[in-house]
Each structure stands twice: as structure tokens, then as C-alpha cells.
Amino acid sequence: MAQLIFTEDRAHPGLDDFRDLSTADRRPDRPGGRGLVIAEGTVVVGRLLASRYPVRALLGVERRLRELEDELAGVDVPAYVTSAETMAEVVGFHLNRGVLAVADRPEPPTVSQIVDSAQVLAVLEGVGDHENLGALFRNAAALGVGGIVLGPGCSDPLYRRSVRVSMGHVLRVPFATLDSWPGGLDVLRARGFTVAALTPRADSVPLRGLREKVPGPIALLLGAEGPGLTDEAIEAADVAVRVEMVSGVDSLNVATAAAIAFHEVSAGSAPLE
Amino acid sequence: MAQLIFTEDRAHPGLDDFRDLSTADRRPDRPGGRGLVIAEGTVVVGRLLASRYPVRALLGVERRLRELEDELAGVDVPAYVTSAETMAEVVGFHLNRGVLAVADRPEPPTVSQIVDSAQVLAVLEGVGDHENLGALFRNAAALGVGGIVLGPGCSDPLYRRSVRVSMGHVLRVPFATLDSWPGGLDVLRARGFTVAALTPRADSVPLRGLREKVPGPIALLLGAEGPGLTDEAIEAADVAVRVEMVSGVDSLNVATAAAIAFHEVSAGSAPLE
Known part of the structure; x- marks a missing residue:
């Protein structure tokens, strides 16, 4: 079961994956790029959790994370619970979908x-x-x-x-x-x-x-x-x-x-x- | 042939149809709504000129209006030629398509x-x-x-x-x-x-x-x-x-x-x- 971590500390190092999201999905050799896979909203986050992509962490408002309870039951990742305001400040813009997940890129198939x-x-x-x-x-x-x-x-x-x-x-x-x-x-x-x-x-x-x-x-x-x-x-x-x-x-x-x-x-x- | 009118006068009354474009296409009974039909870009403006919709006027940078020369040959409407800056100030935002046309709504078919x-x-x-x-x-x-x-x-x-x-x-x-x-x-x-x-x-x-x-x-x-x-x-x-x-x-x-x-x-x- 994912571990729910309640925090409003914007500097929390666990939130680092979610900073500057508008560039974080770029390849690591590009400015600001970390090559992360980013899922937004309960439907897409649910699909990420069900995929072969290794999820690193989730960030969301409590209501949205509760909606994902079933999907989170089988995974062992930190799920950061914040207010919408803290979330917007960390991410850099307002996300009306209320929940995010980041994952690494697995080796692509041939x-x-x-x-x-x-x-x-x-x-x-x-x-x-x-x-x-x-x-x-x-x-x-x-x-x-x-x-x-x-x-x-x-x-x-x-x-x-x-x-x-x-x-x-x-x-x-x-x-x-x-x-x-x-x-x-x-x-x-x-x-x-x-x-x-x-x-x-x-x-x-x-x-x-x-x-x-x-x-x-x-x-x-x-x-x-x-x-x-x-x-x-x-x-x-x-x-x-x-x-x-x-x-x-x-x-x-x-x-x-x-x-x-x-x-x-x-x-x-x-x-x- | 459409009449090319060169102006950088932002207050020109001929440009009134192009002001506050983000609401002008709303029905006349809504705030700011004038029920105008607005076409953007040479392709869509060309289709408007070829349609049954009665065109009122065009506004564009010279290069885009010149591209529409053939389509404008058969119509008798004012075509205001301005700089991109004047156009953006009149319209209220920057249009990278460089040409606009407005038309009235004809009686809809049954x-x-x-x-x-x-x-x-x-x-x-x-x-x-x-x-x-x-x-x-x-x-x-x-x-x-x-x-x-x-x-x-x-x-x-x-x-x-x-x-x-x-x-x-x-x-x-x-x-x-x-x-x-x-x-x-x-x-x-x-x-x-x-x-x-x-x-x-x-x-x-x-x-x-x-x-x-x-x-x-x-x-x-x-x-x-x-x-x-x-x-x-x-x-x-x-x-x-x-x-x-x-x-x-x-x-x-x-x-x-x-x-x-x-x-x-x-x-x-x-x-x-």
C-alpha cells in the first residue's frame, strides 16, 4: 500500500520530482529535463500505476488520492498529500486535475x-x-x-x-x-x-x-x-x-x-x- | 475588388468590428456579443470569402492580404492593412495567422x-x-x-x-x-x-x-x-x-x-x- 505523507512544506525533498513540471519530462540532456514520465488526473495516474513504468511518487489533494485507493493498494511508493495551493506552488502552475504521478522510463522494447x-x-x-x-x-x-x-x-x-x-x-x-x-x-x-x-x-x-x-x-x-x-x-x-x-x-x-x-x-x- | 485601406490609426471606426474579438462572436444578447462570424488565417478567410456569409471587412498584415488577392478579386469589402502590432492592439491579443475577416450571419437554413x-x-x-x-x-x-x-x-x-x-x-x-x-x-x-x-x-x-x-x-x-x-x-x-x-x-x-x-x-x- 502506498504511504500517504501529509505535508504543506513546499521545500520537502520528496516533492522534488514534481518541481518545474513543464520541463521535467524532457530528456535529461536538455535544460531542466529529467526524462520523467508524468501522469495527470486520476484516470491517467491509474493507468500509470497499472503499467510497467516504475512509479516514483504521487502528489495530490486528499480527495483525488482517496479516489485512487484501489490502484494504490498494490504499490509501495510515497504519496504526498497537500492542499491545492501547495501543489500549485510546487508544480509551478495550477493543475485542476488534482493528482500527479511520476515514473522512470523503463528500457524501451525493440x-x-x-x-x-x-x-x-x-x-x-x-x-x-x-x-x-x-x-x-x-x-x-x-x-x-x-x-x-x-x-x-x-x-x-x-x-x-x-x-x-x-x-x-x-x-x-x-x-x-x-x-x-x-x-x-x-x-x-x-x-x-x-x-x-x-x-x-x-x-x-x-x-x-x-x-x-x-x-x-x-x-x-x-x-x-x-x-x-x-x-x-x-x-x-x-x-x-x-x-x-x-x-x-x-x-x-x-x-x-x-x-x-x-x-x-x-x-x-x-x-x- | 476589395479596397485596401492602409492605416495605423487604432481608433479608426472601420476597425470596430475587430475589437474585443474574444467575445464578439457571442450572440448579441450576451455581454460583448455581436454575433459576428470571425475567420482567422488565409485558408479560413478564403473559405469565408467563398461562402454564402456576407463578409463585412478584413483586417490583416499586407503579406497575408496579398496572398488572398485572387479570393478578394470578386468581393467589394474594405480590407484594412496594418502592422502586426496595430492588429494585435485592436484585436486584444496576438494573432499569428496575420489576417482576419468578419461576416454577418445569414438566415440559417431549415x-x-x-x-x-x-x-x-x-x-x-x-x-x-x-x-x-x-x-x-x-x-x-x-x-x-x-x-x-x-x-x-x-x-x-x-x-x-x-x-x-x-x-x-x-x-x-x-x-x-x-x-x-x-x-x-x-x-x-x-x-x-x-x-x-x-x-x-x-x-x-x-x-x-x-x-x-x-x-x-x-x-x-x-x-x-x-x-x-x-x-x-x-x-x-x-x-x-x-x-x-x-x-x-x-x-x-x-x-x-x-x-x-x-x-x-x-x-x-x-x-x-
Whole structure:
């Protein structure tokens, strides 16, 4: 059971992990960066506690920590209980979610480990927007995508904002970085994946019906909203597919286009709780 | 051709439409509200100029207004050219998009008018979040939805933030308010629409394959993220459908779930430009 520690001492060394939160999630080689994983709010903190991420500590107002009683029963970490005011002063801004947890980053899985356990993968190129990246993980979790492979130009899924927008699903959907691009896609192909690039290019085929043509594992290659995938990435794919859209309309947000593609190819048969 | 008026006079009466923009889009009966439609950035301003909305004036830095030269050729409105500093002082905050346009609200279409020209409709209940509402219009425009019917509890699609998030598509996709709820859905049914409620309820059927069962016009009934549709709305629908999701994952964002449903039921055959 987590140990509840009541304090209003802003200088308490146990609170050090929670100071300057707006930069603490940056990589340790960046100014103020400590590479911590930060979860905000009871839902996301609960997911962090249930994840493989080693939680270091919690900080919250009493009401929110009590809401997490069940999730805290099995973990042995300090949980600092303060007023909302003390919390805001330590963190540096006002958090209306009332509870935070910090964790270390475990060793990331390899691409091979991810590939082995998935039937559908998302492979991202140049998705640098933290909110889009977080939304993409949330959609992947909901729609049965087994893992996410990060190509070049993607931001860090463990940034605080991505963790929040993902509703904590960056902590559940495994992800790994592909070092060689786009050549590394051969690793996926060697494991039986068909690599399908999502692009509005004229020579793409409609996404609709892709599942019938490709019954086996699929890796969906997705680029950032705006520029889309590079030509090199599209050339390296086995097939180019498009979401059919009305002409003259901007392309969809990348997380939305991804959700449509995930729905189209996922087995998607498990009922909702 | 729009008339370019160069001024750095912050008190210029022609700039009055652009003052206190953070409240000017509210209904005239609210404090500071003038019910204006406000477009920000060249893309959205361009869409406003191409829409049926009567544009009153533009305000921007010279570079952005020059980018709109083609779109401005056919309209007879004043276009105020100022420095970014003057623009920020008039508007009350810094706009990094560099150009604004304001328009009046034309008489809204009736539900009947919308119904007559659409094969797929979205019907919204309780979608009060401006960003979700804007994203929903963007997705509707991209995926061939012919109109949006607003039930109770929806916010105003013409709020500045919704206009922006929609990329201006709230100005293109027609929408109307249904006064009687959920009884007013009979109007849609009388015009041949099958009303399909999107809900994770246990008695819903998978969205996949809906199109084969319902070849005619479909009205997709969508509720807010979190609470979802009311029981009354679901009962009033002809069929309850669900996006198949992995158990234990939060429901998708309403605009994302809508996009999946729009893709599933839309004819979706027009090629991209």
C-alpha cells in the first residue's frame, strides 16, 4: 500500500520530482529535463500505476488520492498529500486535475519485440505534434493496434502533453523506434507484415476493402498532417492506400485518418466493457 | 475588388468590428456579443470569402492580404492593412495567422432544406465542446456528409474557435437546429432517412456492414464524449450501432468516432483534388 505523507512544506525533498513540471519530462540532456514520465488526473495516474513504468511518487489533494485507493493498494511508493495551493506552488502552475504521478522510463522494447505480438501496427513518420501523437495512441488502443513504430521526426510519446491527450494509452500501447529509415521497414516485412502507406497520392487505392486483399498482418504507414509521408517512405511500402475524401477539402487530422484506417483493418471484435 | 485601406490609426471606426474579438462572436444578447462570424488565417478567410456569409471587412498584415488577392478579386469589402502590432492592439491579443475577416450571419437554413440535399446527415445531441464541434464539421466536409442537424445542448458552430478548428468547414457544411427533441427526428424519417444512433450499448450492432443493410439515406445520431446519447435519443433511433473497440479503453473522441462512422456510410468516391 502506498504511504500517504501529509505535508504543506513546499521545500520537502520528496516533492522534488514534481518541481518545474513543464520541463521535467524532457530528456535529461536538455535544460531542466529529467526524462520523467508524468501522469495527470486520476484516470491517467491509474493507468500509470497499472503499467510497467516504475512509479516514483504521487502528489495530490486528499480527495483525488482517496479516489485512487484501489490502484494504490498494490504499490509501495510515497504519496504526498497537500492542499491545492501547495501543489500549485510546487508544480509551478495550477493543475485542476488534482493528482500527479511520476515514473522512470523503463528500457524501451525493440521493434522486433513489438512486431512479434501485433497483427496491426502503426508506423509513423514525422509526427512531431504532441497532441496528434497522443490522440493517435488513444485511437490505437481503442481500435486494437498492437504497437507503434516511430520513424524519423516523431516527437517523444512520453511528453506530458502526449501522455495526457492519449488518456494514458502511451503507457499501454508498446512503441519502439526504427533506426534505419525507410530501410528498416524490411524488418516488418520479414515478419510477414504488408506495409500500407496512407497517402492521397493519385496512384493509391481506396482503403475500403484493403482487409479483404490483405488478410495477414498489416503495418499502416502514416505521415504528419500537411506534408504527409515522404516519397521515400511511400516507395518503400508495399501498397499505397487512401481514405476517400471529398475533393477540395483539407486532408484529415493524422490521428483521425489513422482511426479510420485502424477501424478498417483491425479485427475489432472485442466487445466494450 | 476589395479596397485596401492602409492605416495605423487604432481608433479608426472601420476597425470596430475587430475589437474585443474574444467575445464578439457571442450572440448579441450576451455581454460583448455581436454575433459576428470571425475567420482567422488565409485558408479560413478564403473559405469565408467563398461562402454564402456576407463578409463585412478584413483586417490583416499586407503579406497575408496579398496572398488572398485572387479570393478578394470578386468581393467589394474594405480590407484594412496594418502592422502586426496595430492588429494585435485592436484585436486584444496576438494573432499569428496575420489576417482576419468578419461576416454577418445569414438566415440559417431549415432542417427540411438540409435534409432535401443530403444522403448522409450527422445529428448531434449535447456536443457542447467547441473544438469537438469544429473537428466534427471538418470531418463531415472531408467525408461527404451533406449536413449537420443540431439537437439540444450543442454549442454554436459559428463560435470563433469552432470556425478555426473546422478549418472553415462550418461555413460550407450546412447545419440547422431541430427544435423538438427527439420527436423532431420524425422529420428525417419522413424524408426516407434511417436514424442510426452511435452508442456502445450492449444491444447495438457493429457499424461495420451497416451500409449493406441500409442502402438509403442515413442520419447518424452522435452524443458527446463521456455521457454519450441520452436513452431517449437512442430509443428514438431506428438502429443502435457501435464502433467496435477494445474492452477497457475509453470511448473515442466524438469527432473521431464520427469520422469512422462517416467513412463507413459515406459513398466516399470522389477523388481528392
